[in-house]
Amino acid sequence: MALTRFIHQETVLGFAKDLRDYPTTMPGGVERDTNKRVLRARCFSKKLLHALHPKPVHAVAVSNAQRQIGPLHQGRVDRLIVRRAIEVKMPDHDLDCLIIGGGPAGLTAAVYLARYHRRVAVVDSGVSRAGLIPESHNYPGFPDGISGNQLLLSLRAQAAHYGVRVVSGTVTALQRRKPGFCATFDGEELPARFVLLATGIVDKHPSMEGLDAAVADGLVRYCPVCDAYEATDKKIAVFGSGSDAASKAKFLRGYSADVTWLRPSGDDASADDIESLAEASIDIIDAVQELGRSGAGIQAAAAGRVHHFDLVYPALGCDVRSGMATQLGAEANDVGCLKVDEYQRTTVEGLYAAGDVVSDLHQIAVATGHAAIAATHIHKSLPAGLRAAPDYAVTAG
Numbered sequence: 528m529a530l531t532r533f534i535h536q537e538t539v540l541g542f543a544k545d546l547r548d549y550p551t552t553m554p555g556g557v558e559r560d561t562n563k564r565v566l567r568a569r570c571f572s573k574k575l576l577h578a579l580h581p582k583p584v585h586a587v588a589v590s591n592a593q594r595q596i597g598p599l600h601q602g603r604v605d606r607l608i609v610r611r612a613i614e615v616k617m618p619d620h621d622l623d624c625l626i627i628g629g630g631p632a633g634l635t636a637a638v639y640l641a642r643y644h645r646r647v648a649v650v651d652s653g654v655s656r657a658g659l660i661p662e663s664h665n666y667p668g669f670p671d672g673i674s675g676n677q678l679l680l681s682l683r684a685q686a687a688h689y690g691v692r693v694v695s696g697t698v699t700a701l702q703r704r705k706p707g708f709c710a711t712f713d714g715e716e717l718p719a720r721f722v723l724l725a726t727g728i729v730d731k732h733p734s735m736e737g738l739d740a741a742v743a744d745g746l747v748r749y750c751p752v753c754d755a756y757e758a759t760d761k762k763i764a765v766f767g768s769g770s771d772a773a774s775k776a777k778f779l780r781g782y783s784a785d786v787t788w789l790r791p792s793g794d795d796a797s798a799d800d801i802e803s804l805a806e807a808s809i810d811i812i813d814a815v816q817e818l819g820r821s822g823a824g825i826q827a828a829a830a831g832r833v834h835h836f837d838l839v840y841p842a843l844g845c846d847v848r849s850g851m852a853t854q855l856g857a858e859a860n861d862v863g864c865l866k867v868d869e870y871q872r873t874t875v876e877g878l879y880a881a882g883d884v885v886s887d888l889h890q891i892a893v894a895t896g897h898a899a900i901a902a903t904h905i906h907k908s909l910p911a912g913l914r915a916a917p918d919y920a921v922t923a924g
């Protein structure tokens with residue numbers, strides 16, 4: 528896959544006096560528009576612009592494209608006029624910012640950076656936690672709720688509106704390159720001045736048949752902050768070990784008088800935890816072997832008995848997708864969430880992080896807030912982008 532997919536946030540239009548003998552598609556993503564007599568260069572290079580006109584123009588190289596535009600300027604460019612070249616000042620790197628992860632955090636940052644006229648690309652492996660949300664009722668602005676997938680689609684559409692490319696794939700490695708970074712993606716190296724890591728977390732799931740459908744139906748839930756309100760006065764179970772599970776059960780007790788802690792075999796809960804749950808009138812069932820679905824609810828088998836609940840919150844922890852950053856030396860807490868400062872900067876210079884990969888409060892509103900802060904700081908840290916006057920025109924000499 529060619530890097531040129533990433534680097535044409537702004538389109539250069541080359542007008543030709545006579546385009547009839549140009550093919551409709553040319554190397555380097557250059558296309559001829561038959562009706563409008565326009566050459567659209569999806570990416571462009573200094574070499575091309577110099578070929579179009581010997582004087583400097585207010586546009587700057589996109590170096591990776593150079594190898595692809597050769598045939599366009601061989602012998603015929605003197606017939607072209609550059610009508611409009613858009614200033615883009617980033618001589619050292621192709622991208623101002625590479626965003627790894629296209630969930631709410633990554634897509635929000637992309638919208639902000641694109642609206643700052645920065646060159647930005649998002650690489651996304653397509654497993655956003657938000658995609659698991661059947662319907663969110665706590666994300667501001669949607670009084671009737673919105674599904675996670677609908678929100679992701681809207682964010683993608685908003686990013687696309689500003690020319691952001693969201694490319695499907697997985698960034699497999701990130702290396703320092705002074706200044707900036709080089710990401711490995713799809714066998715290519717992708718250089719960027721700044722990187723925003725928005726890779727999120729992966730919940731640890733209980734082993735249970737039909738788990739995906741149970742999550743979609745709201746019977747298995749991961750986030751009481753998100754949706755405990757919708758579980759008000761229901762028969763709620765929490766499945767997991769230790770203090771995290773105990774505190775989740777206590778939190779949920781504020782929503783229902785009927786909360787049960789399902790402890791797997793081998794749980795090492797402290798006496799304090801057990802006592803505090805007893806004080807809050809939370810039942811405890813020990814040695815729970817398995818969870819399953821029972822009609823419109825959930826069942827748990829323990830000591831030869833089957834217990835029924837309206838829904839269950841697993842409290843099994845998560846894997847934080849912060850490995851790429853910690854390999855570069857970024858500091859993380861004991862769970863793996865990246866440490867950041869008030870501008871979302873990790874402890875590695877130029878590397879920012881936003882969303883679940885950072886926060887303990889795993890919320891869309893938090894993720895998008897992080898993203899706005901990070902994107903704005905990245906923008907201010909880049910060289911000023913001095914915009915050329917519109918309709919800058921040069922006639923080929």
Ligand SMILES: Cc1cc2nc3c(=O)[nH]c(=O)nc-3n(C[C@H](O)[C@H](O)[C@H](O)COP(=O)(O)OP(=O)(O)OC[C@H]3O[C@@H](n4cnc5c(N)ncnc54)[C@H](O)[C@@H]3O)c2cc1C
Nearest residue numbers: 628630631632652653654655656663698727753882883891
């Ligand atoms: C069932 C459920 C219900 C929830 N309900 C709510 C709710 O009602 N309200 C609320 O505020 N929050 C809710 N949440 C939490 C919310 O989904 C997260 O807080 C939010 O998705 C975090 O956004 P993010 O962008 O940080 O991470 P994510 O949305 O997880 O996105 C991370 C993205 O990074 C990509 N990625 C990871 N590694 C790579 C890589 N190496 N290369 C390329 N891409 C990569 C992943 O594919 C993914 O698309 C819920 C979560 C769950 C599981």
